[in-house]
Amino acid sequence: MSQRQVLQVFEQYQKARTQFVQMVAELATRPQNIETLQNAGVMSLLRPLLLDVVPTIQQTAALALGRLANYNDDLAEAVVKGDILPQLVYSLAEQNRFYKKAAAFVLRAVGKHSPQLAQAIVDCGALDTLVICLEDFDPGVKEAAAWALGYIARHNAELSQAVVDAGAVPLLVLCIQEPEIALKRIAASALSDISKHSPELAQTVVDAGAIAHLAQMILNPDSKLKRQVLSALSQIAKHSVDLAEMVVEAEIFPVVLTCLKDKDEYVKKNASTLIREIAKHTPELSQLIVNAGGVAAVIDCIGSCKGNIRLPGIMMLGYVAAHSENLAMAVIISKGVPQLSVCLSEEPEDHIKAAAAWALGQIGRHTPEHARAVAVTNTLPVLLSLYMSTESSEDLQVKSKKAIKSILQKCTYLPALEPFLYDAPPNILKHVVGQFSKVLFPWIFRYTSAESGQLSTTYSLSKVLFSYSNSQWSIYE
């Protein structure tokens, strides 16, 4: 046979291989095909194709493997068990950029399902190669590597620490400064996943100088990028006062308040999460937020969303009001209480109602003025009904009871207390009676004449009321 005919055989084989692997990659995009593919034993067929001579076949095989592993964790485990990872990691270091993208995609698809799989990826030494990929000049490769690292670091603190030890953080901070939006998104998301586990990891991220760049990117018009940036900043700020102060020093206020008006719901949610994480640490930080007008912006944001998006905003109001009575008064004059009572009444979910009840309790517990401001909006009957209703969850009942107690102990606004006299249970009634006696005793004293007989009866009546309420307290407490 001539040489040409011999070579034709080889060409046919190559064409067949290419077609097979491209079809498998295409089929793997549809979920209904994947079961069939798995039963047909596609893993064992794809594995040798990863070592193929032709680069295109290698790349397409890696792509197909990635799509399969992305689908569910059984397939990802099969990828791990089939010893494919070391080969991938080895060739990741040497091949061209398309192969690197595909291999990083496989690593990401495997690592996203569970901590054990991510640990398997770390154990075969993929982290160093991924970090080398982060230095590649092609932005697609960087994006794929950053994505894989982010998914690995998401699971727990040890994996995050492993990613940090591989030296990923400075490179991720460099990636954030790149001009491509997709790369920025993924790098911000990876930094957020790294810093969410512990204060030390967050400190590592801050030491690499991430905060300044993240703060600059808040102004970027792309919504998905803003989501990730705000999430990263809130994960950094949540751990300690120093980190929160560092985030604030990056001059995010009042720019972050514009994000509260964004069209995208998750941008609003992440922005209010960030403000909440900053406000919860100390009264000074809360004061800073109040001085910058943050409370009004958050209240407007609460008014414009529904459901879970509102929750961080509600909690932020609660945290601000909890620190001191001046801040609670600031929340009241920013018209926070009507908004919170609207949330309390109209939200269907119990955990959001519980948060609103807690926030109202924190606002109303300081002085009679505060309690009056809460009572005037007619929220106390709502809270009482939530406490008494059997459908409310345990958490909601506990929180509404605490809120009612703390508000009632300071409330001297009698029109709001009157409904309680009729339908409150005994343990709340004692507080109501106590408050009545506190308010009415000086009135009784003043308006009866100073004859000794009448005086003594009124005096003893009030004493009875007092002692009744106190004794009931002691019995029930």
Add this chain to the structure above:
Amino acid sequence: MATLVRLQARSKFVAQQYYFRNSVVDIFRKKEYDAAVKIQSWFRGCQVRAYIRNLHRVATIIQKWWRSYSGRQEYQLIVKFASCAMKMNLYNAMAVRIQRRWRGYRIRKYCFNYFYLKEYLKAVSETNDAIREALEEFAEMKEREEKKADLEREEKKRDYQARKTHYLLSTKQIPGIYNSPFRKDPDPWELRLQKAKPLTYQRSKVKQKRCISLSSWLACTSARSFPRSEILPPIDRKQCQGPFRDITEVLEQRYKPLEPTLWVAEPISELKVAREEFRRQEWMRDVNDNMISKLYYHHLISSQSTENYIQKLDKLSKVTFIFPGRRVPLRI
């Protein structure tokens, strides 16, 4: 005897009289006795009453004096206590005044300033209003920008459409579909078609450059998602070096014109090279020239800059004897 009889007749009468007089006296005796008793008792009573009256008068005087004395004592005590109490009240009132002022001052200065709080709350509410306004404006601006961007996109799409369907424009002979003769004025599309520049095939191909982002690349399922060649690469070709870049980039790199820096542009053996150059020129010329033209040439050279002159002189000095094909440098 007469007297006796008379006396005896009277004796009964006397006895009667004696009895009656005694018994009458008895009656009177009782009466008199009672009267005497009454008188005596009255008198005695008057006596006793007078005595008691006297006693009363005396006792009153004594009691009066005693009571006034003890009342005065009490009164003095009361006055003393009242004056003490008044003084204490005065001191208390003074102390309360001082303490009131001091406490108010202390709280206002060191603990809590009500007016400052009021001002602060007012400032907070003003800031809130300002922020709310600013955010409203920001949201409106965003809306406007979005609308504008939408409109622009629409406009671009329509423009592109017009450019693609340029052939539907009406000509002098045939009115186009948008320019029906039954209409009063032509359809706006007609005007747009008139304004649009026709689209050429080449340009449209260049415009559809695919943007390379990872997720779109991975989700792209077509078999063309990898850069492929029309024919498969030959089996015995050895591995290409380096990463596969875009071919235009590669050619650009390969045939980039040389732009050396100034330092590189001048060779360090500039002098030597210049001399060589000159010598070559000379040799070329000297085949046909005679001495006179050489002298003329030398004159020409000497009129140039000194350095050049020196250079050329140096070269000239080296050239004295000319043998065809050979040069013998003469040392000076």
